[in-house]
Amino acid sequence: MGWAIALHGGAGVPKNLPPERRKPREEGLRRALEVGVSALKSHASALDAVELVVRELENNPHFNAGKGSVLNSNGSVEMEACIMDGNTKNCGAVSGLSTVVNPVSLARLVMEKTPHIYLGFAGAEAFAREQGVETVDPSHFITKENIERLNHAKDANRVQLDYTPPSQATNEKDTGVPEGDKLGTVGCVAVDSHGNLATATSTGGLVNKMIGRIGDTPIIGAGTYANSFCAISATGVGEEIIRCTVARDVAALMEYTNLSLKDAADQVVKGASEGTTGLVGVSAGGEITMPFNTIGMFRACATEDGVPEVAIWPSL
Structure with missing residues (x-):
């Protein structure tokens, strides 16, 4: 059996996305x-x-993760x-990071160096310092583009996945997130040549989110999950993905209904509210x-x- 890999850089991309915003992300996906x-x-290894x-x-x-959060x-x-090894179901997750350059690597250290699965905020930051991972001043993450995104969200009085001009942020659904330019969360799933599966997901969350808000990304079974059947990484509206336990449901349908x-x-994504959910997945068979x-x-x-x-968009 051969290896296979899939990754995502966020869901909801509008057809009129300007080339100057589309091309750097396409190139980023190719490099990754x-x-x-x-x-x-x-x-x-897949992990x-x-x-x-x-x-x-x-x-x-x-992308809305790490430097671009x-x-x-x-x-x-x-x-x-969050990161998860499908072979062992070992996993690690972190939230509330403001100085860690690569949150996914800290999540792996939580998995491998602690008796726990999930560390957040001050505790996660302290653990990062103890482990000697690369950290920077919080100002490292305050980019011109992200200040612009926040200002647009505040002007529109919205919580948003990414940049949405106020004039476009009018078609709000039950999720509380407007239609528009929904980009961001990154994730990857893989199966290696030995059949081992793994998944990892990372995000900066929502533009203008409340302080302390936690999304689906670090929640095992919601935005991230892997076992011996498949590896899943989700993207979209975190609150909806949590409600639908998206990643675990895919694995459960494979395990219990064949x-x-x-x-x-397809069944899980169809069952989520329209305009909220995407995922990448890989099976043990590739x-x-x-x-x-x-x-x-x-x-x-x-x-x-x-x-x-x-x-980016649906295949014809």
Whole structure:
């Protein structure tokens, strides 16, 4: 059996996304995919591959994770991440980070160096210092683009996934998040040549979110999950993904009803509110799926015997 990998850079991409905002993200996905493919070709584990890919995306300011994390209502970042090994179901998660350069790597340290699964805020920051991971002044994450996003959200009196001009932030659904330019959360799933599965997800959350808000990304079974059947990383409206336990439901449908990965993922995404949910998934057999019920989703994938793919909107 060969390896396979899939990644995402956020869901909801509108058809009129300007080229200056689209092209850097497409290129970022290609670079991240190359990182993952190179790792798997070199016989790295699936767990190592997904961490490397998400680190690459965290270091890219064009995505809502790491360097590009959006700002909360106080004008600061509260980043979160999660990583999970499908072979052992070991996992680690972090929330409320304001100084850690690569939250996904801190999540892995929580998994491997503590008796716990989830650390948040001051405790997570203290653990980062103890472990000697790279940290920076919080101002490192305050970019011109993210200040602009926050100002637009405040002007529109909205909590948003990403940049949405006030004039467009009028079609609000039950989720409380307006339609528009929904970009951001990054994630990766992989199966290595030994059949081991892994997933990792990282995000800055919602623009103008309340201080202390936690989304789906670090919640095992909601935005991130892996077992011996599949690995899933979700993106979209965190509150909806939590309510629908998106990632775990895909795995459960495969395990208990013998659905294929594609059929299970399609059923779960269809069951979520329209315009809120996307995911990437890979099965132990190397099947890949990348469904979404939003306008578009930044995504990429590759298999050992296939052609790499980078896409945004639905395939014709």
